[in-house]
Amino acid sequence: TSQKKKTYIVHMAKSEMPTSYTEHSNWYDSCLKSVSNSAEMLYTYNNVIHGFSTRLTPDEAESLQTQPGILSVLPEVKYELH
């Protein structure tokens, strides 16, 4: 149960993108694949954050947090109408 996948929002430091990448989305994808072969991006965010959302196990999320260029890996939060 502890390794059940959850949605995370991954904040990237765009300025730290290695020069070998020309598209930040490719860099995001590469970072994600480094911790999970099966994970797919739900959204890529370009304006309000630099980063993406994806489904990861807690271990994968922890591992991703240690990768260079990752600012934070935050679990998804449910909001409610007021």
Add this chain to the structure above:
Amino acid sequence: TTRTPEFLGIDKNEGLFPESDSLSDVVIGVLDTGAWPESKSFDDLGLGPVPSSWKGECEISKDFNSSSCNKKLIGARFFSKGYEATLGPIDESKESKSPRDDDGHGTHTSTTAAGSAVDGASLFGYALGTARGMATRARVAVYKVCWLGGCFSADILAGMDKAVDDGVNVLSLSLGGGVSDYYRDSVAIGAFTAMERGILVSCSAGNAGPGSDSLSNVAPWITTVGAGTLDRDFPAYVSLGNGKNFSSVSLYSGKPLPDSLQSFVYAGNASTASNGNLCMMGTLSPEKVAGKIVLCDRGINARVQKGAVVKDAGGAGMILANTAANGEELVADAHLLPATGVGQKTGDLIKSYIFSDPNPTATIIFAGTKVGIQPSPVVAAFSSRGPNSITPEILKPDLIAPGVNILAGWSGAVGPTGLAVDTRRVGFNIISGTSMSCPHVSGLAALLKAAHPDWSPAAIRSALMTTAYNTYKSGQNILDIATGKPSTPFDHGAGHVDPVSALDPGLIYDITADDYLDFLCALKYTPAQISSLAKRNFTCDTKKYSVTDLNYPSFAVPLVTEQSGGDSGSSVVRYTRTLTNVGTPGTYKVSLSSSASESVKISVEPDSLSFSKVNEKLSYTVTFTTSSMPSGTNAFGRLEWSDGKHVVGSPIAISWS
């Protein structure tokens, strides 16, 4: 909405507000449950072409086609990947995988902000009038991020990301989550970028009142809106067998109760369940309630569901009694059976009668719509309250606006109660919440944006706050319905919005994106946390940052009570503010009032500011000299600058913990 334009004074002051060209260039983005495009409130009659800068789209799906959008509803998108990733594929037999609003909430909020005028709008004849949004000529773009199972942050961020890119000018979010640091809160994160791009973000304060520390959406770059009442009511009268009569409220429309008194029973005595008094599903004994009026206690399940439970059990009617959690606040509902809501005190009196009479009887008489109710506004009991639990030095909510019994557009997919068993369909519905007050401010912000296109989001908020009122014409402070006593800045912020005054505030407290970065430094955020919000590298300087230096239009002064045996001397706290002249040259003089002059001394230096030109900036310092007070003590005050024509007011809240 009906009545709120009159209540806010924007119906008789149309000439003061911007002409069509500037206002129709303003786009309000609403993140919510989507829109019902067939609503008359989305009629685009008289609107010109969509602004050329607009990059948004009308996303097509099987129940939402290109003609669903027009020159009023200029954008409609939906974001469900986060929702579906967590809860599985959307069941399209229950909700539309499209921007279409199956809930009603999104149609209500978006039409409140910017709906076109619709004559003869009402809910079953209640609240009859011309329904219009606050900014009738502004455009609307909806971003559906909320679904039957809730609103997920991955979708909210995606909606904000797109809205910013599309080119909205105002963002309206009537939703909230738990309290968390700004760098963890998706709404705060998205709002930061929006603010940087000149977009005002208006959010609901939450419905977790009247308890303190109950606010959502408290980031200082967000405009946080609490809720107050209108001067309108929907009275119903409860008559008891002992001859006593009580006032209540209801939106019931249908076959009335018989003229004669009916048998009357307390739900708690008509159930074998320990919580039978709440009229939860399946808890009432039909043989004990059949043909009777049932008294249910408010709480746990939806108010309208209690009515449905009574109806299912064969009850003839329902009286819904508030408990201590709601006090005397009366929220009207379009119940499925003759039903009405009463305050706690009335509920207690009615219960006394039921328990003392072996054969209690009652009836309910419905009396339609009444306007001119005084005092109004009063702060709604449900409206979330300060202090701000994330940054106590920033006073929240910022202000209050109408949020109780608001009529606005509704979805054709659901009845006015939202219950599955409610097969009625209405074009307009009457509901309550800070969800309803938020889009009022969003629409009013659009009016200000059109009138002052060069104003920053902080300037617009400042104008709304410093011109808000916190007293009635009698001079008495706005009341809090939860207590029946005067409300405080922790309840109403700067006060109730006054859009006509906000058009010409005289002075404003402006805040730039860099100022907010300094604020984050003062919070001792790490570079990564700041970068998450600002999306760029920013290194805090070695200089001393202070949260209290943020040029906010209000003052919150949190103090720590000294422990016994410690130094019992007074403490001195200084706040610096800068005012920008947006009016004519003039000299402003300061005045102060405080509820606790013995424990707090407040001084302002200088006490006079002379502005010789537009956009001139002048600073002042407020010094709070306070004595130690017991933990939990609060003191309140108000600081006003006036040139004789304008009054630029700021609330003060001092708290000891």
